[in-house]
Amino acid sequence: MNWALRKSLWVYHVNTGACNNCDIEVLELLTPKYDIERLGMVLVGSPRHADVLAVTGACTRQAQPRLQEAYRQTPKPCVVMAIGVCANAQGIFTEAYHMGAGVDVAIRAVDPDAIIVYVPGCPPKPEAMIAAAVKAMELIKTL
Amino acid sequence: MNAFGIIGTYIAASVGTLAIGLFFRWFDRKATAMVQWRKGPPWYQPIADVLKLFSKETLVPSTARRTGFLIAPAIGLAASALVAAILWSAVLMPGTGFVGDLIVVVYLLLIPPVMTIFGGLASGSPQAVVGASREMKLILSYELPFFLALLVGVIHSDWSLQLGQVGAVPLYSISGAIAMVLAIIAMQAKLGQVPFDIAEAECEIMSGVYAEYSGPPLAIIYLGRAMMLAVMPLLLITVFWGGLTATPWGIAAFIGKYVLLVVLVTLIRNTNPRLRIDQIMKFFWLGLAPLGIAAVVIAVIGRAWAIKWL
Numbered sequence: 001m002n003w004a005l006r007k008s009l010w011v012y013h014v015n016t017g018a019c020n021n022c023d024i025e026v027l028e029l030l031t032p033k034y035d036i037e038r039l040g041m042v043l044v045g046s047p048r049h050a051d052v053l054a055v056t057g058a059c060t061r062q063a064q065p066r067l068q069e070a071y072r073q074t075p076k077p078c079v080v081m082a083i084g085v086c087a088n089a090q091g092i093f094t095e096a097y098h099m100g101a102g103v104d105v106a107i108r109a110v111d112p113d114a115i116i117v118y119v120p121g122c123p124p125k126p127e128a129m130i131a132a133a134v135k136a137m138e139l140i141k142t143l
Numbered sequence: 144m145n146a147f148g149i150i151g152t153y154i155a156a157s158v159g160t161l162a163i164g165l166f167f168r169w170f171d172r173k174a175t176a177m178v179q180w181r182k183g184p185p186w187y188q189p190i191a192d193v194l195k196l197f198s199k200e201t202l203v204p205s206t207a208r209r210t211g212f213l214i215a216p217a218i219g220l221a222a223s224a225l226v227a228a229i230l231w232s233a234v235l236m237p238g239t240g241f242v243g244d245l246i247v248v249v250y251l252l253l254i255p256p257v258m259t260i261f262g263g264l265a266s267g268s269p270q271a272v273v274g275a276s277r278e279m280k281l282i283l284s285y286e287l288p289f290f291l292a293l294l295v296g297v298i299h300s301d302w303s304l305q306l307g308q309v310g311a312v313p314l315y316s317i318s319g320a321i322a323m324v325l326a327i328i329a330m331q332a333k334l335g336q337v338p339f340d341i342a343e344a345e346c347e348i349m350s351g352v353y354a355e356y357s358g359p360p361l362a363i364i365y366l367g368r369a370m371m372l373a374v375m376p377l378l379l380i381t382v383f384w385g386g387l388t389a390t391p392w393g394i395a396a397f398i399g400k401y402v403l404l405v406v407l408v409t410l411i412r413n414t415n416p417r418l419r420i421d422q423i424m425k426f427f428w429l430g431l432a433p434l435g436i437a438a439v440v441i442a443v444i445g446r447a448w449a450i451k452w453l
Contacts, residue, residue, distance in 0.1 A: 003191070003194075004190075004191045004192075004193075004194035004195035004198065005195045005198065005199075007185075007187070007188070007191035007195075008188065008191040008192045008195045031181075032179060032180040032181045035176070035181040035182050035183075037172070037176060037181065037182075037183060037184050038181075038182045038183060038184060038185070040184055040185070040188055040191060040192075044345070044350065045343075045345035045349040045350040045354070046349045046350045046353070046354045046355075048202055048354065048355060048356060048357035048361075049350065049353075049356075049357065049361060051195070051199075073202065075199045075200035075201070075202055075357040075358050076199070076200050077199070
């Protein structure tokens with residue numbers, strides 16, 4: 001069953017207050033040059049269909065409960081992909097008044113055993129995201 | 144045919160159609176990728192998708208009616224499997240059908256969309272309810288042109304309501320060609336493909352009727368859609384395009400027609416934007432329905448005066 005999960009990761013894109021830069025780079029993955037579908041990954045419209053939550057943005061206070069709810073609604077096993085330096089460590093917005101706990105802290109508050117893959121960069125290159133996806137597949141092998 | 148024969152036919156036809164349908168799902172995605180100058184998924188992609196969905200968690204929303212929500216996809220799949228059994232036995236063993244099996248097929252083909260509506264309404268999610276109401280309008284739109292197109296096929300086979308009554312091929316006449324075009328467009332709507340995918344519209348209503356499904360029920364929906372993708376072209380070939388003749392050349396032609404219709408579905412899907420609800424209803428009722436009535440009239444005239452090409 002792990003084989004099937006590795007070969008068909010469906011991605012749901014959650015924006016938790018990103019500046020749209022990472023989102024454009026996520027879209028880049030669907031274009032002919034990078035074509036993520038050859039790894040079996042597709043973008044889906046509902047978190048209930050998803051295996052990967054691609055989280056962009058610094059996780060503001062408003063977005064944090066929504067992110068946690070989206071994670072709860074994703075059928076397990078699933079992978080969280082924190083894309084961009086904001087999603088990894090809140091970037092330049094650390095200690096700002098409107099920030100929530102950070103993507104990984106917020107997710108771990110719901111599920112301490114969550115699989116989180118970090119993709120640093122501002123914005124990360126599509127190659128970095130593909131590398132992260134492959135790393136996620138390696139992690140799934142150990143489940 | 145005894146009970147074992149019937150059950151055997153049902154199981155064999157559903158498994159076979161499922162295999163064909165999953166292959167066509169991959170074919171559809173690969174062709175889409177080629178249209179967009181991408182590489183596309185590997186051949187085992189639909190199998191991996193289905194296996195993965197079966198191994199995942201099933202989530203039922205707290206607002207959902209549990210039984211209806213979970214049973215609706217299974218009924219839809221069973222209905223399309225039954226259509227597959229009737230069609231394949233009419234194609235492979237001509238004469239085993241019964242009078243009126245075309246009507247049974249038309250009714251059974253209505254069950255999968257109705258079950259998507261049922262499941263969408265049972266899930267208790269606003270997005271799914273909007274999707275279900277759109278699906279209802281879609282059914283109201285395409286059913287009339289679809290019936291009219293099939294009626295032309297019935298007229299051409301000398302008013303026989305039995306599938307696989309091989310006579311003159313309806314497609315090679317004016318009314319038959321019009322009916323085929325109508326049927327292809329109705330097939331596109333029945334399969335819920337772009338431009339008629341208002342019911343699931345990912346970017347407006349988040350997959351609409353399917354928004355709340357996850358895990359095994361979603362896998363059954365996936366299988367049901369794959370099955371419809373295999374069943375609808377088969378119905379069109381049987382009614383309009385002469386079915387299967389048991390010669391090497393006939394079998395090759397049959398496979399060619401089958402693949403051609405699936406390629407048409409894919410190409411229409413890739414070259415059109417999604418239509419609005421009102422545009423779809425206008426298109427089917429004011430555009431295609433009068434065309435269908437015209438085709439029926441032409442076919443009746445051709446029948447009455449024995450003119451082959453009408």
